[in-house]
Amino acid sequence: MNETTERNDIPVLAWLWEPATAVRDACYAAALAAYDAAAADGLCHEGALECALAAMRRVDVAAVVTRALAEADTS
Incomplete structure (x- = not known):
């Protein structure tokens, strides 16, 4: 993935994409x-x-983000 990802014409930093989608999916x-x-x-x-x-x-957002960032680091 590039430094930025185009999503609906809005540049999003790639490192934010994984935790953001993980939180959305958990919710x-x-x-x-x-x-x-x-x-x-x-x-x-x-x-x-x-x-x-x-x-x-009640979703533990911190835990979801931590897990998503850890998984992104290993890939």
Whole structure:
């Protein structure tokens, strides 16, 4: 990967790309799992959405970024 990566015509430093996408993916996975679990437990859409938002707030961003940077260093 180059020093910068073009993404939707916005230059992004390559070293920021991996942790940023890792955080996005972790939040998405947490929200999806929480929404599905809440819906399966019988919560309405709004209740399940609240659970999904709470799950995203609980994501350990520091751990996700640390892991993403460590993986980027080894590749």
